[in-house]
Amino acid sequence: MGKATAVDAEVTRGPFDPGGQPEWPARHQLEMSLFGWNAQGGLSANNAVLTDLPRYRDYWHWPRAAELLREAERQGFDAQVQFGLWSGWGGTSGWNDAALDFASAAAASAVATENLGLFSTIHVGYAFHPLHLAKIAASIDFISGGRLGLNIVAGQVPRDYRQFGVDEMPPSETRYAIADESTTLMKYLWTSEAPVNFEGEYFRATAARLAPRPARKPRPLLMNAGMSDTGLDFACRQVDCAFVSAPSGDLSGLRDSVEKVRGLAAKYGRKVRVAVSCYAVVGATDEEAARTVEWLEENVDREAVAAFLNIYREEAGIELVPEDDPYLGVGREKFMHIGLGMQSFQLFGGYETVAATLRDMSAAGVDHVVVNFFDPMEGVKMMGERVFPLLAEVGLR
Ligand SMILES: Cc1cc2nc3c(=O)[nH]c(=O)nc-3n(C[C@H](O)[C@H](O)[C@H](O)COP(=O)(O)O)c2cc1C
Numbered sequence: 001m002g003k004a005t006a007v008d009a010e011v012t013r014g015p016f017d018p019g020g021q022p023e024w025p026a027r028h029q030l031e032m033s034l035f036g037w038n039a040q041g042g043l044s045a046n047n048a049v050l051t052d053l054p055r056y057r058d059y060w061h062w063p064r065a066a067e068l069l070r071e072a073e074r075q076g077f078d079a080q081v082q083f084g085l086w087s088g089w090g091g092t093s094g095w096n097d098a099a100l101d102f103a104s105a106a107a108a109s110a111v112a113t114e115n116l117g118l119f120s121t122i123h124v125g126y127a128f129h130p131l132h133l134a135k136i137a138a139s140i141d142f143i144s145g146g147r148l149g150l151n152i153v154a155g156q157v158p159r160d161y162r163q164f165g166v167d168e169m170p171p172s173e174t175r176y177a178i179a180d181e182s183t184t185l186m187k188y189l190w191t192s193e194a195p196v197n198f199e200g201e202y203f204r205a206t207a208a209r210l211a212p213r214p215a216r217k218p219r220p221l222l223m224n225a226g227m228s229d230t231g232l233d234f235a236c237r238q239v240d241c242a243f244v245s246a247p248s249g250d251l252s253g254l255r256d257s258v259e260k261v262r263g264l265a266a267k268y269g270r271k272v273r274v275a276v277s278c279y280a281v282v283g284a285t286d287e288e289a290a291r292t293v294e295w296l297e298e299n300v301d302r303e304a305v306a307a308f309l310n311i312y313r314e315e316a317g318i319e320l321v322p323e324d325d326p327y328l329g330v331g332r333e334k335f336m337h338i339g340l341g342m343q344s345f346q347l348f349g350g351y352e353t354v355a356a357t358l359r360d361m362s363a364a365g366v367d368h369v370v371v372n373f374f375d376p377m378e379g380v381k382m383m384g385e386r387v388f389p390l391l392a393e394v395g396l397r
Contacts, residue, residue, distance in 0.1 A: 014237035015268040016184050018191040019218030021240055024273055025117075027078060030362040030396040032388070033119070034072045034380060035277060035370035036083035037065060039099035043279045043342040043372040045308065047093050048299040057093065059376050060100055066112040068376055075384020076397070079117025080109060081223075081370045084153055086126070086160040089311075091304025103136045110144035118147045119223060124182035125155030125175050126164040131208050134186040141214040148214070149221035152239060154179045154231070158315040169315065176226070176234045178202045183222070183238045190219040223275065236264040241273040241368060248337060248346040251360050258365035275368035276361055279341025282373070282382045285350040293340070293348050296374065300339030302328065308338055340374075347371065351382065355390035362396050 036042040041049050041057045049057035059068055069080055082105050088096035100108075102120040109118050120140070122133055133150075141148040154175040155161065161169045170178070181200040185208075188196045195207035214220050222239035226232055235242035242265075244257035258274045265272035281296070283289030306328050309321045321328040327335035337343050347354055361369060373379025391397040 013180055014184065014234075015270055016187060016238065017218075017270070018187055021270060022216055022219060022221055024221060024240060026273075026367070028397045030358060030366070030391060031078040031368040032076075032358075032383065032397075033079040033081045033117070033368065033370040034069070034077050034372075034376070035081045036372040037068055037072075037080060037376060038105040039083040039085050039096050040088065041093055041095045042083070042374075042376070043340075043344055044296070044374050045089065045091065045093065045095045045301045045304045045339045045342065046296050046299050046374075047301050048296050048374075049093050055377070056375060060098075062108070065100075066108070068380065069109050069112050069116060071377060071384075072380050073113045073116040075380055076388055077116065077380065077384070078368075079119055079149070081119040081151060082106070082121050084121030084123055084151070086123070086163055087157065089304040089307040091301040091307060093301040093304060095301055095304035095308075103140065106140045106148060107143060110140055110147065116147065117149060117221075118144055119149040119151050119221075121151040121153055123153050123155040123160070124179045125153075125166075125170070126160060127166065128182075129205075130182045130185040130203055131189060131205060131210075133182070134189040134210055137186070137220055138190060138210050138212055138214045141216055141220050142212045144215075146215035148216075149223060151223040151225065152179060152183060153224070154226065154234075157311060159311065172228055172230050176230045179234055180238065187219060190214050225275075225277070232261065232264065236261060236270065236272055237268050239272065241275050243275045243277060244366075245343075246276045246278075246345040246361065246366075248341075251357075251364055254361065254364040254366065262365070273367040274365060275370060276366050277344040278347040278369055278371045279344040280347040280354070280371045280373045280379055280383075281340075281375075282347075282354055282379055282387070283350055284386075286353050287350075289349050289353075292374065296340050297336055300335065305335060305338050308342070341372070344372065351386040351390060354383075355387050358387070358391060359394060359396065 038060050085099040106120040158169040181202050189210045195209040198205040223241040224235040224239045225243035242261050246254050281289050281292050388397045
């Protein structure tokens with residue numbers, strides 16, 4: 001093998017797609033993925049999970065998780081998208097206090113399923129060398145026959161930086177500069193025939209090489225869920241699918257968010273798909289779903305929500321949330337939005353309502369919806385058996 005010349009650090013700001021962007025293997029006009037199956041309690045900061053732990057909180061335990069993934073595959077879900085966590089929020093429900101890591105969960109789900117897309121969430125800021133990440137991803141992609149994708153997260157939890165020995169969380173610009181460099185080096189490693197020399201500001205490599213290389217050519221699919229302008233710019237330059245937020249109950253701004261992504265990606269000469277994250281409570285009827293929602297609203301884990309709200313306040317030196325306020329000082333709406341879905345879009349209702357909402361998201365330009373369910377096994381079945389057929393009627397599935 002020849003020796004590659006050292007990479008000019010200029011390249012690290014992208015757009016950078018050696019061999020081009022991979023073709024996104026969309027099987028449906030509106031793709032649907034199961035989100036957060038690998039983390040305790042998923043997006044439910046809720047004591048209602050304590051009423052049936054295996055069903056509502058501990059579905060990530062093996063072999064139940066394998067059954068859930070196989071059911072998602074059977075019901076026609078396009079992919080699973082993992083939640084990447086290195087610590088949880090505690091409280092009485094132990095919200096997110098345990099989670100399977102990105103590599104083990106992806107490798108295990110690769111062998112548990114046959115066709116399901118597999119997205120692992122990796123943190124590029126927590127002192128992982130890109131060669132580690134590229135090697136793990138290439139190996140799981142190889143095992144799964146090209147089904148692995150990565151959700152690239154810069155890392156935004158101060159105490160997790162500390163867990164990895166980084167005392168001060170870097171500012172946003174630096175975090176995304178690290179993400180840029182890490183992603184660029186991974187892309188080189190996945191696609192280069194020759195060993196790679198890399199002289200970056202944050203990472204160095206001398207004659208680094210990968211074998212096996214990923215099964216998908218030229219490289220695995222990439223996602224990002226940055227919400228800041230810096231994060232969105234990174235997504236449009238470096239990945240193939242970007243998340244946008246969809247405020248619950250109001251989809252009027254969604255089209256603008258989608259167009260912002262498409263416009264920025266086009267400016268960089270790239271195509272970027274748009275995804276939205278949802279927290280779902282589905283019932284046969286709106287009334288049935290509303291009863292579950294009411295139960296969940298009565299049982300929000302305040303302690304866990306307070307920990308979630310305080311993590312950034314503590315770091316920024318802002319006063320902690322007032323414990324004596326029933327909604328912790330953020331108002332009922334935001335409090336419920338965190339307790340029921342960690343601020344994801346709340347997809348609540350009967351089959352018809354849920355299908356209509358998903359149709360509206362698609363009409364606004366959304367390509368991909370990732371869903372975490374309060375009741376994952378039942379939710380996956382209801383989606384597959386009752387909601388997907390309604391979407392098929394309008395050509396979305
Ligand atoms: C749908 C969605 C999924 C996310 N998944 C994770 C995750 O699994 N792990 C994580 O640490 N952060 C996750 N994040 C946080 C983002 O990566 C990002 O840090 C956050 O949206 C803040 O945006 P910014 O980094 O541009 O400031 C997620 C965000 C969204 C909207």
